[in-house]
Amino acid sequence: MALFLINRYLGDEEENEAANESRSKALLAKLQQRAKAREQQGLSGKGEREDRNPVPRDSDTVSEKKKNSALSESTSKKKKVKKKAKENKNEKADIDEHASREEEGAADGKVEETKSKNDSGDERKRETDVQSEPSTQDQGQKPSEPGFHILGGFEKKTVQKVQRVLPQWLAQPDVIQKDIRNNLVPVREVPGICPRLLQKLEDNGIHSFFPVQAEVIPAVLESVSCGLLVGRGGYRPRDVCVSAPTGSGKTLAFVLPVIQALSKRVICEVRALAVLPTKELAQQVYKVFCSYAEGTNLKVVMVSGQKTFAAEQAALSEKRGGVRRSLADIVVATPGRLVDHINKNDGFSLKHLRFLIIDEADRMIDSMHQSWLSQVTKAVYRGGSGSEMSIFGRTEPGPITAASLSIPQMPLQKLLFSATLTQNPEKLQQLDLHQPRLFSSVHTSGTTDSTHTEEKFHLPQGLTEYYVPCTLSKKPLLLLHFLLRSKFSPVLCFTNSREAAHRLYLLVKLFGGVEVAEFSSRLSAGERKKTLKSFEQGKIQLLISTDAAARGIDVNGVKYVVNYDAPQYIRTYVHRVGRTARAGKAGLAFTFLLGVQERKFLQMVRDAGSPGINKQIVKPESLRSMEERYEETLQELGKIIKEEKASQRI
Ligand SMILES: Nc1ncnc2c1ncn2[C@@H]1O[C@H](COP(=O)(O)OP(=O)(O)OP(=O)(O)O)[C@@H](O)[C@H]1O
Secondary structure (H helix, E strand, O other), X not given: OOOOOOOOOOOOHHHHHHHHHXXXXXHXXXXXXXXXXXXXXXXXXXXHHHHHOXXXXXXXXXXXXXXXXXXHHHHHHHHHXXXXXXXXXXXXXXXXXXXXXXXXXXXXXXXXXXXXXXXXXXXXXXXXXHHOOHHHHHOOOOOOOOOOXXXXXXXXXXXXXXXXXXXXXXXXXXXXXXXXXXXXXXXXXXXXXXXXXXXXXXXXXXXXXXXXXXXXXXXXXXXXXXXXXXXXXXXXXXXXXXXXXXOOOHHHHHHHHHHHHHOOOOOOOOOEEEEOOOHHXXXXXXXXXXXXXXXXXXXXXXXXXXXXXXXXXXXXXXXXXXXXXXXXXXXXXXXXXXXXXXXXOOOOOOOOOOEEEEEOHHHHHHXXXXXXXXXXXXXXXXXXXXXXXXXXXXXXXXXXXXXXXXXXXOOXXXXXXXXXXOOOHHHHHOOXXXXXXXXXXXXXXXXXXXXXXXXXXXXXXXXXXXXXXXXXXXXXXXXXXXXXXXXXXOEEEEOOOHHHHHHHHHHHHHHOOOOEEEEOXXXXXXXXXXXXXXXXXXXXXXXXXXXXXXXXXXXXXXXXXXXXXXXXXXXXXXXXXXXXXXXXXXXXXXXXXXXXXXXXXXXXXXXXXXXXXXXXXXXXXXXXXHHHHHHHHHHHHHHHHHHHHHOOOO
């Protein structure tokens, strides 16, 4: 009697168990009967054979010899019988297995029952595994040959889902409130800001800090509280990563502490380097640095290709009496021009660099193929190893040891900023961060399902999102309807290519009634700068742009963003719509969606954490009165494009 009852989970088979039981019992009995019959047949067959071929007997043999031979004969007979029985037993097992396999497809669970009487628990389990996976056969694998045992290790196991585990610094960030208006902090309440900067802020009309500034400024100031050489407790300061919505004031969050930290410097050397992806952004950040460096000895220089290489070279350093002298404390650069200066400009030195600021960090990581970061690191530690171990000598940081701490050296602290900072640790690894500290408005749980890898971003609080279902042919009319009938102004409109931007610009211009301009790489840097200025001054009602203006550009007073072409990636969407609803203000974003785009786009926006996107329907009747003029315009547009193509301007 069994001491314990072990209930096994048999899945769906359990339900059919009762029905299958009687059949399997019958089958087992039948098989056992057949095996027995064979066994008997084998024995009787042997007896017959022996009768037919009797062992020849010699009448003259000694009786003892007879005895012995009789004895050995009976022993060998016994052995043979045993052997035969054994063979039959194996045969029976084979038959069982063969029969089980034959029955496999016909009755689930039946074979299971049969085998359970013969096999050990392990074999039974293996068999169950094999049976419970018809997919093996479905996938084109041969079913195992009847009569052969499946040896261990080949059964298909269920693949465990891998949990994505974020490092603690990513999983548990310092939280930044995304609601700007209700979380303003008076500038004088934030500790550590010098009186000169407080005055400057007041002069610039800034009386309160936005949440990101109230969190990040004290953190960076704290890392320089013991001077530029060492961080708190004598250790190398931690790198800082900031992920906060568009228009939340990230620029001031790095400009203010850097200016304050460097304002007491004695010798002019490049101590802060801000790297930005485009000339326009570099120009914007340069302006903010200049504004807050006013009244100090600090010199800010921009190297973005807006001036000639020689002019930038002259602005960065000079040689007096054969001695190089830096003319810049803070350099604002685009990666391409920066690498040019590192490689071709002898007067440009980064040996004293203390802050490396990477704005639009996720984009800058993606453009790592230019290897600008490794070039910067090389330039920082150039000539640092070996003989020149003075207070200014620098070696690339390694593990912390008593020896490594005995000579303090200028640490390089990285400050990363973006509205869509990647949470991909592999990508962030490329930046070689030192004990990073993350400030984020998005809180992600430490572990997530591997299938659910979408990253979440916060959109500005004051943003209202809409999507407008439309057809390809009616898209331009919709835009004109918003401008001429709904009187939207100023509108920043995005297309997916510069050709599309140019075509739409020509079409709106030909239709008339709207002050329109385009913004793309078709224009020179100078033309783009002029266009942005006119748009900011309110001289342009509609600016049609590629993604060149999607990131970072801070144009005051943009009330409407129109995604004329739906963006393909969520990051692009976040940055495009983030050109409105900045600094806690309100703004509207419209995305034109073709029928085929609707489902995927809406899913993408929802997955990224959008609070909700409203449907805006424009009735066809509303467009009817513009249709005739639109048709004429299309014909004119066709001619102009032909002419442009002929003169190869497109
Ligand atoms: N404390 C403040 N009070 C009032 N206005 C502010 C304050 N801080 C920043 N601003 C203004 O808010 C606007 C957006 O700031 P900023 O360009 O730094 O945003 P951002 O977070 O860098 O945006 P993006 O991610 O799009 O680059 C700017 O016009 C800036 O002058």
